[in-house]
Amino acid sequence: MAISAPDGEPAVSNTYHKSRTWLLLPSWVVLGALSLVPAILMLVYSFLTKEFRGGVIWEFSLAAYDQFFFDRGLFGDDSPTLDWTYIAIFWRSFWQAGAATLLSLAIGFPTAYFIATRPVQTRAIWVFLITIPYWVNLLIRTVSMKFLLRDEGPLNLSLMAVGLIDSPLQIVNTNLAVQLGLFYSYLPFMVLPIYAAVERYDFSLSEAAADLYASKWVTLHRILLPVTKPGVIAGCILVFVPSLGSFLAPDLLGGAKNYMIGSLIEEQFKGNAGNWPFGAAASMILLTIVLVILIAFARQQSRLERGRV
Numbered sequence: 001m002a003i004s005a006p007d008g009e010p011a012v013s014n015t016y017h018k019s020r021t022w023l024l025l026p027s028w029v030v031l032g033a034l035s036l037v038p039a040i041l042m043l044v045y046s047f048l049t050k051e052f053r054g055g056v057i058w059e060f061s062l063a064a065y066d067q068f069f070f071d072r073g074l075f076g077d078d079s080p081t082l083d084w085t086y087i088a089i090f091w092r093s094f095w096q097a098g099a100a101t102l103l104s105l106a107i108g109f110p111t112a113y114f115i116a117t118r119p120v121q122t123r124a125i126w127v128f129l130i131t132i133p134y135w136v137n138l139l140i141r142t143v144s145m146k147f148l149l150r151d152e153g154p155l156n157l158s159l160m161a162v163g164l165i166d167s168p169l170q171i172v173n174t175n176l177a178v179q180l181g182l183f184y185s186y187l188p189f190m191v192l193p194i195y196a197a198v199e200r201y202d203f204s205l206s207e208a209a210a211d212l213y214a215s216k217w218v219t220l221h222r223i224l225l226p227v228t229k230p231g232v233i234a235g236c237i238l239v240f241v242p243s244l245g246s247f248l249a250p251d252l253l254g255g256a257k258n259y260m261i262g263s264l265i266e267e268q269f270k271g272n273a274g275n276w277p278f279g280a281a282a283s284m285i286l287l288t289i290v291l292v293i294l295i296a297f298a299r300q301q302s303r304l305e306r307g308r309v
Contacts, residue, residue, distance in 0.1 A: 039287065046280035056276050064281035086264065086282070090289075093261040096175070096250075097243035100182035101190075104239045105232070107183075108190030112231075115191075116198035127195070130188055138185060142248045145181050146172060149253070173255035181249030189238035197231025198224075233301075241290060261286055 046064050048056040066072075071083035115126040133141065148155055151168040159165045171177050201224065209219045225232070247262030254260070261282065268279025 042280045042283050042287075045276055046284050048277045048280075050275050050277050054274060054276075064275070064277035065285075067275075067278055068281055068285065089259050089264055090261055090286070092259070093244055096178055096182065096258075096260060097240050097246075099179055100186070100243045101236050101240045103179065103183045104187050104190040105236060108187060108235060109194055109232070112191045112194035113198050115195050116201070117203075123199075127192070130191055134188055138248060141184070142181055142252050145184055146177075146252050149177055149180065172253060173257065175254070175258055177253035178249050178258050178260075181253040182243045182246060185246065185249060186239045186242055189242070190235035193231040193234040193238065194228060195231075197228040201227055237294070244290065245286065 045056060047060045047062070049059040049061050049063060051057050066080070068086050069083065070080035071085075072078050072080050111130070115123055115130070118126055147153055149171040150156075151170065151172070155171070156165070156168040160168070171180075205223050205227070206219050209223055214222070245262045245265075246260065247266045250258055250260040250263045251266075265279050265282050265286075268275045268282070
């Protein structure tokens with residue numbers, strides 16, 4: 001319960017101060033069981049030794065991390081040289097996820113703004129239309145996307161029917177197909193946070209800017225975007241992180257030439273030929289990079305907020 005302090009600043013009631021630890025305990029248990037424990041197990045497995053027939057041997061080593069960064073020849077006894085194979089896969093994954101995030105932002109922001117400016121009684125219908133396709137399993141939606149984009153699919157047939165192309169476009173097994181798959185998979189994660197931010201926006205600020213002869217671009221850049229920035233940031237994170245670890249879109253739409261981190265990790269845990277320590281090491285490297293980026297971004301935002309104060 002919020003109360004007013006003597007100086008007029010909002011204060012927080014201490015009604016549940018003594019019992020807050022016990023009230024938070026269920027959340028801590030769930031977060032620990034579903035997030036912390038799996039991460040610790042993955043960290044431990046990344047330092048184990050691969051068993052020849054699959055699984056692991058409980059002998060600790062750095063072999064998995066060494067395999068990620070260095071090439072020691074066919075039999076593993078040559079001098080180590082830097083191997084760019086897996087680093088290139090990581091780089092490809094980051095720019096694919098970044099491009100999917102930018103595409104989702106370019107489409108998601110106008111969509112969210114459109115929904116937020118509809119009459120109140122119809123906004124729920126628009127949100128429903130955005131989310132209803134995502135009631136279907138992601139695998140089914142990705143396979144449907146492949147059917148849509150294939151050479152004999154509805155997209156190519158429609159373009160040829162209206163005379164825009166003479167022969168089918170080769171879209172499947174390209175970077176474009178992966179981009180479209182990631183965009184289609186995670187677009188609502190961009191739309192919904194931005195919609196929530198725009199819905200709380202005070203449109204009288206835009207009217208005041210127009211009265212002062214500000215152009216629509218200036219109003220967007222100087223007023224609307226700064227106010228809705230938290231929703232934009234949340235949407236970008238919610239799209240970028242799952243896109244980075246996605247494996248369905250690269251596997252089904254991209255083919256072998258468009259391998260991404262998620263596909264690499266998923267491949268290491270399949271069948272007896274998998275390499276669990278290497279898959280765990282790749283997962284930990286990915287997790288570390290993402291955490292470093294998010295922490296650095298959070299610190300920068302905190303400094304900016306303190307600077308404004």
